[in-house]
Amino acid sequence: MDIRIERVSPDKAKPKPEGALGFGKKFTDHMLLMDYTRGIGWHDARIVPYGSISLDPSAMVFHYGQEVFEGLKAYHTEDGRTLLFRPADNARRMNDSCRRLCMPEIDVDDWVELVRAAVRADQDWIPTAPGTSLYIRPFMIATDPFLGVRASDHYYFIIILSPSGSYYAAGLNPVRIYIETEYVRAVRGGTGFAKCGGNYAASILSQSNAHESGYEQVLWLDGVHREFIEEVGAMNIFFKIGGEVVTPALEGSVLPGITRRSVIELLRDRGVPVSERRISYKELEKAADDGTLEEIFGTGTAAVISPVGELRIGDRRITVNEGRIGEISSWLYDTLTGIQWGRLPDEHGWTVSL
Numbered sequence: 551m552d553i554r555i556e557r558v559s560p561d562k563a564k565p566k567p568e569g570a571l572g573f574g575k576k577f578t579d580h581m582l583l584m585d586y587t588r589g590i591g592w593h594d595a596r597i598v599p600y601g602s603i604s605l606d607p608s609a610m611v612f613h614y615g616q617e618v619f620e621g622l623k624a625y626h627t628e629d630g631r632t633l634l635f636r637p638a639d640n641a642r643r644m645n646d647s648c649r650r651l652c653m654p655e656i657d658v659d660d661w662v663e664l665v666r667a668a669v670r671a672d673q674d675w676i677p678t679a680p681g682t683s684l685y686i687r688p689f690m691i692a693t694d695p696f697l698g699v700r701a702s703d704h705y706y707f708i709i710i711l712s713p714s715g716s717y718y719a720a721g722l723n724p725v726r727i728y729i730e731t732e733y734v735r736a737v738r739g740g741t742g743f744a745k746c747g748g749n750y751a752a753s754i755l756s757q758s759n760a761h762e763s764g765y766e767q768v769l770w771l772d773g774v775h776r777e778f779i780e781e782v783g784a785m786n787i788f789f790k791i792g793g794e795v796v797t798p799a800l801e802g803s804v805l806p807g808i809t810r811r812s813v814i815e816l817l818r819d820r821g822v823p824v825s826e827r828r829i830s831y832k833e834l835e836k837a838a839d840d841g842t843l844e845e846i847f848g849t850g851t852a853a854v855i856s857p858v859g860e861l862r863i864g865d866r867r868i869t870v871n872e873g874r875i876g877e878i879s880s881w882l883y884d885t886l887t888g889i890q891w892g893r894l895p896d897e898h899g900w901t902v903s904l
């Protein structure tokens with residue numbers, strides 16, 4: 551891959567952030583851009599100083615939402631290495647999203663190389679405090695200046711980087727989640743499995759209603775029966791019921807999380823029974839009633855493992871594991887973060903050095 555690099559001039563380099571980083575607020579000195587032209591393919595990969603991009607107001611992404619994105623992190627290890635976690639899985643998933651939105655795919659090896667090049671250009675921006683990381687946001691947008699509805703002939707692929715604080719600055723705290731019964735996120739045949747902005751646009755109303763009621767996240771039900779659990783905001787969801795770990799099967803409406811996949815593999819290695827199947831909210835209520843609902847946790851790149859302390863279904867509040875973190879949740883958190891930050895051996899070959 552030929553990647554042109556135009557470095558920021560020293561007088562324009564931004565000061566590195568100090569103190570709490572938060573999430574998604576600070577950006578590094580550079581960004582990566584690449585153009586797609588139908589008939590030519592992807593071309594002109596370049597790393598340039600971070601800044602605004604200029605688009606025609608009629609650019610198709612603004613009107614019909616042809617956009618997909620990914621999210622992964624670069625981790626600084628104690629012995630000074632930089633690790634990426636399963637980046638080729640992000641590349642493949644982005645291509646799955648692209649196919650659904652009629653957007654051009656990028657060769658998986660090229661995609662990973664572009665991510666590495668972008669991170670290398672801003673390597674001194676990778677935060678080193680415990681739990682911090684460099685969040686990597688690759689995304690693709692349709693740029694044809696045209697108001698008709700069809701696939702665009704031109705696209706941008708862009709990578710921006712954001713130094714991020716520890717998700718659990720105040721410790722691994724259980725969250726409270728609200729089962730949404732009025733709106734749905736996705737249906738089979740729709741775009742639920744694709745990581746596209748449109749899915750999020752349609753979720754914000756529910757998220758904001760849940761916040762108003764004092765809940766951190768929304769738990770979505772399937773769009774047909776309004777009965778089976780799908781996933782949480784930006785996380786997949788797991789339940790430990792009577793010794794077995796259960797997570798909704800991937801049937802087209804749930805985002806296939808890389809953390810989800812990793813958790814399933816880690817649990818199976820440990821000999822914990824895991825099943826991917828349909829699970830109804832009624833089954834959860836029943837398990838809560840008979841005392842077999844042992845743990846609930848969400849999985850995603852940002853939080854890794856997010857224990858759930860309370861579930862709200864209609865007027866009913868279900869407290870999980872007395873609102874404390876479960877044994878499986880904390881083991882998974884320690885194991886996955888141990889691999890990601892290079893503290894534990896990576897037996898699966900999931901991490902990639904920069």
Ligand SMILES: *Cc1c(COP(=O)(O)O)cnc(C)c1O
Nearest residue numbers: 784785786805807808809850851
């Ligand atoms: C990104 C995302 C996830 C989590 O996926 P990871 O690969 O584990 O980060 C789950 N649900 C939705 C809707 C997402 O966008």
